[in-house]
Amino acid sequence: MVPLLTTPLPVPHGFTTRLGGVSEGPFASLNLSAATGDDPKRVEENQQRVLATFGHPPVAGLKQVHGTEIRLVEGPGVWEGDGLLTRTPGLLLRVGVADCYPLLLYHPQGAVAALHAGWRGVVGGILPKALALLEGLGLDPKEAHLAIGPGIGGGCYQVGEEVAGVFQQAGLPTFTPDPKAPGKYLLDLEKALILQAKRAGLKEERIYRVGLCTHCEPTLFSHRRDQGKTGHMWGMVMLPR
Structure with a gap:
């Protein structure tokens, strides 16, 4: 079985690593995106290995655009946007990442969501x-559970003054000057996400972190560390059948 990173989120879910697949070179070994330049047949095999861990369910995925649009879906397919939400049991939601944060939400009254959050998605x-x-579906958002998957950590994510300024304006001052690079800042996206979650009323005990930095951890893909020549991982969640 493909190894998955999990959290206490009380529904079927997981975050893939780069282990357990058949891809080679910079895509070794569990690359899940054919858009990287990897062999599509190897990517298909990798995807099937991951889906087998969930019993080969129908899948809803995204053509991600680094925005904030969230699609409410009832069945399998691919939508343009950066988030999916469903109330359909047995439908697996998946997002692709390689430094951005995969976010998984679960509401006890029967809803799950998968979100792709880079800096634009976070600040947006x-x-x-x-x-x-x-809340628009009649569910109290304060009762939701949030799982934050691996992403580029605050000690590794260097940004310029413009990006830091956008976060400051948004009330998310989760950055510090980079002591090694004048005029640059180290931005902590996970800290910003947790701040947003708590401001929305989520209880701290329902916020779960994998706590791994993609840039630091060699068993994870990192677009920045590998200078763009790398694979993609998935964050996945579904309501039990």
Whole structure:
């Protein structure tokens, strides 16, 4: 079975690593995206290995655009956007990442969501928007559970003054000056996400972190560390059948 990173999120879910697949070279070994330049047949085999761990369910996926649009879906398919939300049991939601954060939400009254959050998604409020969407469905967002998968950590994610300024303006001052690079900042996206979750009323005991930095951890793909020549991982969640 393909190894998955999991959290206490009380529904079937997981975050893949780069282990357990058949891809080679910079894509070794569990690359899940054919858009990277990897052999599509190897990618298909990798995907099937991952889906086998969930019993080969129908899958809803995304053509991600680094935005904040969240699609409410009832069945399998591929949508343009950066988030999926469903109330359909047995439908697996998946997002692809290689430094951005995969976020998984579960509501005890029967809803799950998968979100892709890079810096634009975080500062644009994709997480608060997902919680507002739950509220629009008549579900109390304060009762939601949140799992934050691996992403580039605050000690590794260097940004310029412009990006830091956008976070400051958004009330998310989760950055510090980079002591090794004048005019640059180290941005902590996970800290910003947790701040947003708590502001929305999520209880701290329902916020779960994998706590791994993609840039530091060699068993994870990292777009920045590998200078763009790398694979993609998945974050996945579904309501039990």
